[in-house]
Amino acid sequence: xxxxxxxxxxxxxxxxxxxxxxxxxxxxxxxxxxxxxxxxxxxxxxxxxxxxxxxxxxxxxxxxxxxxxxxxxxxxxxxxxxxxxxxxxxxxxxxxxxxxxxxxxxxxxxxxxxxxxxxxxxxxxxxxxxxxxxxxxxxxxxxxxxxxxxxxxxxxxx
Numbered sequence: 426x427x428x429x430x431x432x433x434x435x436x437x438x439x440x441x442x443x444x445x446x447x448x449x450x451x452x453x454x455x456x457x458x459x460x461x462x463x464x465x466x467x468x469x470x471x472x473x474x475x476x477x478x479x480x481x482x483x484x485x486x487x488x489x490x491x492x493x494x495x496x497x498x499x500x501x502x503x504x505x506x507x508x509x510x511x512x513x514x515x516x517x518x519x520x521x522x523x524x525x526x527x528x529x530x531x532x533x534x535x536x537x538x539x540x541x542x543x544x545x546x547x548x549x550x551x552x553x554x555x556x557x558x559x560x561x562x563x564x565x566x567x568x569x570x571x572x573x574x575x576x577x578x579x580x581x582x583x
Contacts, residue, residue, distance in 0.1 A: 436548070437566065438573040439555040443475045446524055446552060449575050451479070454496070454520075455489060462518040464496050465505050467533050469525035472498040502533075509537060513544055524552035527565075 440446035454464055466472070476498045480490050497505060512519045521541075523533045530551045541547040550573055558565050571578050 434548075434571060435569045436550045436571040436573055436578060437569040438550060438552050439558070439562070440524070440552060441555050443470070443472055444479060447472065447476055447479050449573065450522060450550075450552070451483070451493065452575060453573055453577065454493060455485070457520050458489075458492050460518070462520050463512045464520050464522070465509055465512070466496060466498060466522045466524065467502055467505055468498070468500050468522075469529045471500050472524075506536070510540065513540055513547065516546060519547045521547065521549045522552055523549060526554055526557055 438446075438449055440449060457464060476494065480494055483490075485493075497508070509519065509521065521537065523530050525533075530553065534549070534551070537549070541549070551569075553565060555562075566572065566581055567583075569581055572581050573579075
């Protein structure tokens, strides 16, 4: 994580598996979609099958399930960068979840930072594999103001 990032507030979360990532982020994603935010998920691996399984088993209205599934859950960074650029040009409220290994998160942040640094309507959430950063958790968290869990976004006590 680059400490020189220019975006105002950074949020992180930690997951143990793809299903765990989806369970943590779904309540947040659902809420943000209700507030008319655009959601882009940049991910190292394809989440399409796991999200299909999860959505089929949760108790949500069909229209909400459809809007969640309409998010691109594939690992398709090139098209997602185009999508991000389009949302920024249209001045949309945008939330970008970046899910993967620490190096992937760092590279994605470096690539999008110049686009979003002055945009108040863009929020990024870095989603770390807990197995990779487990012993280094405190050092990762010092770079963030908030942490996302199943109960929502909370300030990190420093």
